[in-house]
Amino acid sequence: MAGSDPAIREAPAPDSVKILIAGGFGVGKTTMVGSVSEIAPLRTEEPLTSAGLGVDDLDGIPEKHATTVALDFGRITLGRELVLYLFGTPGQQRFWFMWNDLAIGALGAVVLIDVRRPESSFAAIDFFERRDIPFVVGVNGFHGRHPYTPEEIRDSLALPAGTPVLLCDARDRASCRDVLIGLVDELIAGSAHGGGTGRPGRAG
Amino acid sequence: MRPFTLTGGRTRPSRADFTLITSVTAVDPQPERAARPQPEHARILRLCAKPVVVAELAAQLDLPVSVVCILLCDLLEAGRITARAPRPISRTSDMDLLQKVRDGLGRL
Numbered sequence: 001m002a003g004s005d006p007a008i009r010e011a012p013a014p015d016s017v018k019i020l021i022a023g024g025f026g027v028g029k030t031t032m033v034g035s036v037s038e039i040a041p042l043r044t045e046e047p048l049t050s051a052g053l054g055v056d057d058l059d060g061i062p063e064k065h066a067t068t069v070a071l072d073f074g075r076i077t078l079g080r081e082l083v084l085y086l087f088g089t090p091g092q093q094r095f096w097f098m099w100n101d102l103a104i105g106a107l108g109a110v111v112l113i114d115v116r117r118p119e120s121s122f123a124a125i126d127f128f129e130r131r132d133i134p135f136v137v138g139v140n141g142f143h144g145r146h147p148y149t150p151e152e153i154r155d156s157l158a159l160p161a162g163t164p165v166l167l168c169d170a171r172d173r174a175s176c177r178d179v180l181i182g183l184v185d186e187l188i189a190g191s192a193h194g195g196g197t198g199r200p201g202r203a204g
Numbered sequence: 205m206r207p208f209t210l211t212g213g214r215t216r217p218s219r220a221d222f223t224l225i226t227s228v229t230a231v232d233p234q235p236e237r238a239a240r241p242q243p244e245h246a247r248i249l250r251l252c253a254k255p256v257v258v259a260e261l262a263a264q265l266d267l268p269v270s271v272v273c274i275l276l277c278d279l280l281e282a283g284r285i286t287a288r289a290p291r292p293i294s295r296t297s298d299m300d301l302l303q304k305v306r307d308g309l310g311r312l
């Protein structure tokens with residue numbers, strides 16, 4: 001822990017918090033981070049090569065030309081004392097070893113799914129469910145189309161009852177902000193119900 | 205420049221407690237009698253004249269986070285920077301923090 005080292009001080013007040021943007025390969029994570037970040041998304045990308053990737057991964061994703069091999073990084077200043085950092089997790093399976101590190105200290109996660117192939121985000125949902133990390137599901141409608149209701153998606157993903165499912169457009173800033181708000185509202189509701197304060201939970 | 209030349213052949217940070225959102229700031233003024241910093245160290249010192257988090261530093265330097273952490277360890281040991289860890293998150297008792305995040309997002 002950092003606490004034992006006098007040179008690495010604990011912050012006296014909350015100043016940096018982190019939310020993960022997770023999900024399968026090519027579902028729009030980098031796009032979402034870029035849409036809400038106040039800085040151009042910082043990231044390392046590498047041209048997609050057939051050497052490192054099963055060719056079938058690309059079927060049905062004509063927009064896909066590059067894949068993220070490190071992490072996306074975005075910043076949202078929420079006030080003088082508080083900055084929210086967004087980290088897009090790498091989508092390709094061979095980089096999933098990074099998720100554990102990224103998850104440490106995160107408030108929670110948005111699991112983004114591509115409405116045309118939701119199964120590509122199953123593993124991400126499992127990851128957060130198993131670790132008991134709070135998450136909401138953001139349904140990226142690609143081309144703005146949302147053929148399914150949130151309830152239909154919740155059923156087809158076999159999500160625990162009450163897991164928020166939010167329809168969104170990863171290219172749209174307000175839409176992405178609303179997904180983040182959905183996550184924080186869920187965290188607040190969970191915090192109120194989770195106890196620790198002795199106060200009864202309140203709805204809303 | 206190859207990462208290992210920057211870090212003197214070391215492959216692992218000696219301070220694993222630099223997280224992605226640990227904020228670092230150059231000490232001002234810099235310690236007296238300190239040796240002239242190496243070029244990469246000097247770049248970091250310029251970039252963190254104001255507080256900046258590790259992930260952002262890595263992105264700006266275009267270096268892997270692990271390499272940046274090693275360079276930051278050097279600077280920390282030399283007394284050239286201070287580092288501030290994020291407050292640990294506790295799921296049940298941080299209503300105040302969550303509400304601040306919520307309010308901030310609502311104003312966007």
Ligand SMILES: Nc1nc2c(ncn2[C@@H]2O[C@H](COP(=O)(O)OP(=O)(O)OP(=O)(O)O)[C@@H](O)[C@H]2O)c(=O)[nH]1
Nearest residue numbers: 025026027028029030031063067068091142143170
């Ligand atoms: N039409 C449309 N294209 C999108 C949308 N979201 C993302 N894209 C495109 O789809 C491709 C993949 O999006 P990315 O944001 O790179 O996806 P990713 O999840 O970061 O991908 P990996 O990091 O490689 O897993 C990019 O070319 C985007 O421009 C969308 O809502 N509509």
Ligand SMILES: [Mg+2]
Nearest residue numbers: 029030068088
């Ligand atoms: Mg990406």
